[in-house]
Amino acid sequence: MRYEPQLARLGLFDARVPRYTSYPTAPHFGGSVDHTLFTTWVEAIPAGSAISLYLHVPFCRRLCWFCACRTQGTQSEAPVIAYVATLLAEIALLRRHLPQGVTLSRLHWGGGTPTLLPAAQIERLAAAVFEAVPLGAGAEFSVEIDPNEIDAARLDALVAAGMNRASIGVQDFDPLIQKTIGRAQSYELTRDVADMIRDRGVRSLNADILYGLPHQTTARMIDSVEKLLTLSPDRVALYGYAHVPWMSRRQQMIPSDTMPTPQERLRLFETAAELFNADGYTSVGIDHFARPDDGLARALAAGTLRRNFQGYTDDTAPVLIGLGASSISRFPQGFAQNVSGTSDYTKAIRAGRFATHRGHVFAGEDQMRARIIEALMCDFHVSRAEILRDFDCTPDRLDALLRSASEAFGGMVTVDADGLTIPPAARPLTRMVARAFDAYSQTAAQHSIAV
Numbered sequence: 331m332r333y334e335p336q337l338a339r340l341g342l343f344d345a346r347v348p349r350y351t352s353y354p355t356a357p358h359f360g361g362s363v364d365h366t367l368f369t370t371w372v373e374a375i376p377a378g379s380a381i382s383l384y385l386h387v388p389f390c391r392r393l394c395w396f397c398a399c400r401t402q403g404t405q406s407e408a409p410v411i412a413y414v415a416t417l418l419a420e421i422a423l424l425r426r427h428l429p430q431g432v433t434l435s436r437l438h439w440g441g442g443t444p445t446l447l448p449a450a451q452i453e454r455l456a457a458a459v460f461e462a463v464p465l466g467a468g469a470e471f472s473v474e475i476d477p478n479e480i481d482a483a484r485l486d487a488l489v490a491a492g493m494n495r496a497s498i499g500v501q502d503f504d505p506l507i508q509k510t511i512g513r514a515q516s517y518e519l520t521r522d523v524a525d526m527i528r529d530r531g532v533r534s535l536n537a538d539i540l541y542g543l544p545h546q547t548t549a550r551m552i553d554s555v556e557k558l559l560t561l562s563p564d565r566v567a568l569y570g571y572a573h574v575p576w577m578s579r580r581q582q583m584i585p586s587d588t589m590p591t592p593q594e595r596l597r598l599f600e601t602a603a604e605l606f607n608a609d610g611y612t613s614v615g616i617d618h619f620a621r622p623d624d625g626l627a628r629a630l631a632a633g634t635l636r637r638n639f640q641g642y643t644d645d646t647a648p649v650l651i652g653l654g655a656s657s658i659s660r661f662p663q664g665f666a667q668n669v670s671g672t673s674d675y676t677k678a679i680r681a682g683r684f685a686t687h688r689g690h691v692f693a694g695e696d697q698m699r700a701r702i703i704e705a706l707m708c709d710f711h712v713s714r715a716e717i718l719r720d721f722d723c724t725p726d727r728l729d730a731l732l733r734s735a736s737e738a739f740g741g742m743v744t745v746d747a748d749g750l751t752i753p754p755a756a757r758p759l760t761r762m763v764a765r766a767f768d769a770y771s772q773t774a775a776q777h778s779i780a781v
């Protein structure tokens with residue numbers, strides 16, 4: 331790593347920084363958005379426009395120790411079936427408030443583990459969504475699949491419902507790492523599930539893997555990536571493992587002395603990235619890789635790559651509505667988040683109102699700063715001309731913002747007449763550069779390490 335001393339001097343190995351899947355980030359949401367305002371925002375969606383939906387299933391059959399996602403373990407089907415009934419009621423409520431002719435651009439089911447729904451529930455839920463918001467031209471339906479929690483019947487139900495993108499959780503193939511993070515999953519099982527998905531005609535397969543895991547070494551990383559490449563995923567998300575045991579209590583099962591150092595994390599990321607690039611994958615944003623013909627790589631080339639709560643996307647719909655407990659919605663006016671606990675969520679929906687609990691109404695420079703941060707996270711570049719064209723900002727104000735961000739990174743981030751650019755050597759700093767534009771920023775315990 332040629333630039334390690336410079337990156338160290340700039341604080342890369344000490345900083346805790348958000349992943350900027352939104353701006354402001356969710357910890358800065360407050361009580362200014364309630365179900366009444368949410369309803370107003372839904373009713374203001376232009377008739378005949380396209381929107382996207384995210385549907386959250388906060389249940390898992392087993393709870394992996396490493397996982398920082400909001401989810402609860404359940405062995406029985408009763409809470410899951412009850413939750414689906416509430417989701418159906420929420421979809422019906424949404425349908426009553428949506429303007430005429432709104433169609434669906436993207437539907438994503440995430441969790442938790444959406445694939446623990448029985449086939450009959452998958453069918454009911456998908457049918458209700460498509461009745462409420464019919465699929466538009468070129469629509470995509472993607473689902474997060476835990477290879478340990480899927481079978482032919484549930485996969486058939488998903489494919490019959492129209493799933494055309496699947497994402498499988500892999501994390502790492504090494505047995506010692508799997509044991510340490512509480513997630514057993516053999517290579518053979520993962521391969522068989524990938525084959526089952528492809529055999530059913532699903533045209534796009536994503537895989538999630540992690541760097542920075544306990545006991546992860548360069549040799550183990552190489553081995554895991556090479557195994558993953560034999561499955562030939564269309565996209566890979568290479569997330570940095572966020573070790574936050576003070577927030578995610580299950581992670582206390584993972585001994586801290588088995589964790590790689592921040593410097594080792596950077597080398598693990600770079601080792602994996604080199605292997606993906608050598609195999610023909612295009613780097614997309616800070617942590618994704620895509621085959622050149624995949625939608626993400628094409629969006630990157632076309633300058634239409636976006637960032638949302640699920641990570642990177644080629645979806646350009648201006649509205650994303652989150653269904654289910656803790657889901658976040660994005661509107662041109664701001665963000666709205668549903669209450670997190672399933673019982674409070676159920677209570678609100680049963681009472682016939684949306685379960686909105688908190689959010690953020692855009693004001694002042696919020697949208698301009700959001701655009702700058704999204705551009706950095708997607709393109710490593712902020713176009714001065716675009717910002718001045720789209721926002722009410724004077725050239726002096728913008729130049730001062732760009733210059734001060736660049737100065738904070740001692741020449742590793744450049745500013746010229748075109749705007750601000752993060753060159754390849756400085757890309758590990760991207761989240762920190764984004765934070766320089768975050769007016770709400772503060773060092774918060776819930777954030778993961780910057781690299």
Ligand SMILES: C[S@@+](CC[C@H](N)C(=O)[O-])C[C@H]1O[C@@H](n2cnc3c(N)ncnc32)[C@H](O)[C@@H]1O
Pocket residue numbers: 396397398399440441442443444474475476477498499500501538539540569570571572573
């Ligand atoms: C919400 S989980 C759903 C995946 C599905 N339940 C499964 O287990 O395959 C989505 C992804 O979040 C990522 N993830 C979970 N905990 C994480 C952590 N502590 N740090 C980084 N990524 C994490 C994992 O890569 C996981 O595949």
Ligand code: SF4
Pocket residue numbers: 389390391392393394397398399401441442443476499
């Ligand atoms: S990784 Fe997936 S299966 Fe494991 S606890 Fe997290 S959401 Fe559940």
